[in-house]
Structures are given as C-alpha cells and as structure tokens.
C-alpha cells in the first residue's frame with residue numbers, strides 16, 4: 579500500500595498534509611516543493627561539465643514569478659517564446675543577456691520588443707530571418723534548426739522532423755547563408771528542440787552530434803543550444819525509472835569538449851529544460867465532490883476540471899493519483915474508477931479506469947507531477963476560477979505564491 583503514497587514516502591508535504599492545505603487555501607490548489615525545484619535546477623545546471631554551459635529554463639512550463647526567481651538564484655538562464663514571457667522574466671530579475679527569445683511566427687513588433695532590449699532573438703524560418711534583416715540589418719541573431727528527425731511522447735509535442743511547423747530545414751542552409759550575407763547578419767547562435775519527454779537519451783545525443791557537425795560550418799557562433807525535452811517518470815507509482823542524466827551528461831560533455839577543442843572560440847553551450855525542472859516539484863490538490871455509477875463505470879467527480887489541468891484532455895497524459903482523507907493516504911482494496919472534473923464537456927477526464935481505493939465524497943485527490951504545463955495551461959473556461967499556488971519552502975513552511983482568481987477577475991476586462 580505504501581506505493582500509493584509517493585508524497586508520503588518522499589516527504590513532499592513535510593509536516594503539512596493535503597487536507598490541511600486545502601482547508602487553508604481552498605480547492606483546487608497547486609502546491610510546489612522548493613527543495614525539489616532547486617534540486618532539479620542543480621541537476622540540469624551540472625549536466626555538461628568541462629565547457630562553458632548553462633541550462634535555459636523554459637518558462638512556458640511554469641511561469642510563477644517566485645519559481646522563476648528561484649531558477650535565477652540557481653544560476654539558470656531562460657528562454658522566452660513571447661514578449662509576455664520576456665516581461666515576466668525581467669520582473670524575476672533575469673538580465674537581457676540571460677534571456678533568449680525563441681519565438682515562432684511573430685511580427686516585426688515582437689522582434690523589435692526583444693532587439694530594443696538587447697535580447698538575442700532566434701528566427702524559426704527564412705522568412706523570419708528576412709524580417710529581422712529588414713528591420714535590423716547588421717545585427718546578430720540565432721536561428722532554430724529543424725534537424726529532420728523528432729522525438730516525443732505524443733504527436734503534439736514532437737517538434738522536429740518533416741511533419742512539424744518548427745525550424746529551418748537542413749535543405750535550406752545554403753539559402754540561409756545567402757540571406758545572412760544579403761542583410762549583413764551575424765549568425766551567433768543556433769538552437770534546436772526535437773520534442774518533449776524523452777526517457778532514453780539516444781535520440782537526443784544523436785541529434786546533438788548532428789547539430790555539432792552543422793555548427794562547424796558557422797564561424798561566428800557563440801551559442802549552441804541543444805534544446806529541451808528531458809522526460810520525467812509520470813508512471814512512478816508503477817516503478818518507472820528516471821532518465822539517466824549521468825550517462826547523458828557524460829556523453830554530452832565529451833561531445834562538447836571535442837567540438838570546442840577542434841573549433842576553438844568562446845562558445846556557450848545550452849540546454850532548454852522546462853518540464854524537467856518544474857514537473858515533479860508540483861502537485862495539484864483537489865476534492866471529490868460527487869460519486870456515481872453510469873453504464874457500468876464508477877465515476878469519481880472532482881473539482882479538477884481540464885481548465886485546471888489540461889494535459890490529460892489535450893495529450894491523453896497520464897498523471898499518477900493519490901487519495902487522501904483527514905490528513906492521511908487512503909488504503910484498502912483497489913477498484914477501477916474514472917476520475918472526472920466539473921467542466922461541461924465529455925472529454926473532461928482526469929484519469930480513465932484507474933485503480934484506486936474506495937473513495938468517498940470529501941476525499942482529497944493528489945495529482946502528481948503537475949508542476950509543468952499545469953497552471954501555465956490553465957484557463958477560466960466555464961468561468962471557473964484558476965486555483966492558487968502555494969510553495970512549501972526550505973523550512974517546511976507554506977506560503978501563497980499566487981492568489982486564487984476572484985469573481986472580480988472575471989469582470990476585469992469589461993467596461994461595467
């Protein structure tokens with residue numbers, strides 16, 4: 579039965595517990611553990627050894643200002659995909675040289691937004707290179723390369739290869755070079771991102787190797803960014819193992835070192851982890867509101883709709899669940915139950931046919947690994963309020979780091 583409480587085993591809540599936290603802050607609620615978050619930052623910051631290296635936190639995974647400040651304290655740099663992300667990163671204290679703007683399909687104003695702040699921009703197509711050339715001839719820029727192969731856990735997160743919208747294809751490198759000459763642009767950075775949630779490092783390492791071969795043909799490079807996608811074990815209750823970061827780090831460090839010694843120059847190497855940093859540092863708490871049997875299926879109705887956590891509906895993602903009652907995990911015989919939310923859509927399913935102990939109205943649900951693409955993808959759909967976010971700090975104290983929406987927030991942008 580102990581397997582059923584990963585949070586208990588790992589001391590995720592410290593002296594606190596889900597029931598008490600929900601009582602204090604309301605349900606549903608995102609809860610983060612600072613120690614776990616820092617640990618993940620450190621793992622990623624020490625991935626490549628022996629060469630200039632930093633990990634760029636991908637803010638889209640979790641953009642809570644307090645967590646961003648912690649990532650910065652841990653020495654991370656950051657990627658931004660939009661001006662909104664740039665502003666929030668600046669608020670968190672990131673300097674222009676620590677921010678890398680890696681957008682796709684943006685207009686002139688967004689490139690200007692970054693260029694005016696001395697933030698390095700990356701172009702996702704030849705068209706975008708031409709746009710930057712036309713507004714900022716003579717400037718330095720980066721490009722996102724599509725290496726022609728992708729990887730990922732779901733079609734929607736494979737971000738390289740012939741069937742995705744991202745990057746400049748390998749067949750367009752000559753054209754890229756002539757555009758750079760035409761607009762007197764200096765290609766100082768290249769980046770790629772082949773997809774999200776890999777648990778074996780082979781594809782990432784192979785892509786990194788090809789990337790370095792390509793890099794050798796650009797003499798002005800100061801930055802080589804291998805991308806993100808580092809997976810985390812979403813099936814931890816079933817014993818899924820972790821990505822072997824030691825092996826990945828060792829092999830990547832060796833490749834990078836060999837490249838740097840042949841190529842010379844002052845090159846900063848980067849990776850772009852998002853999920854790896856924040857996913858396991860956050861859980862989502864919710865409450866069981868109604869139970870029913872329908873057509874042979876046992877439904878557990880909760881307040882965790884897909885407006886709160888979109889991943890299961892959007893990508894068929896699996897999140898491990900724990901059931902708690904009065905401050906302790908519920909034990910006992912398991913049966914198949916389907917956990918659903920309170921949104922008026924039949925796709926509002928958090929977990930289908932899941933083995934769970936006997937659940938009662940008022941029980942607490944703990945959704946594991948919800949710190950990445952959880953709150954950041956939440957919405958006010960059905961005019962529901964987005965939940966609060968709480969941090970359990972290094973001393974084990976709970977602190978509100980984002981207040982829950984209020985009903986007033988639903989009117990804020992109307993003239994009433």
Ligand SMILES: *Cc1c(COP(=O)(O)O)cnc(C)c1O
Nearest residue numbers: 636771774806807850851852853
């Ligand atoms: C989303 C994204 C990442 C982060 O992906 P994870 O799966 O969270 O590691 C990194 N780089 C780019 C360009 C992305 O779009």
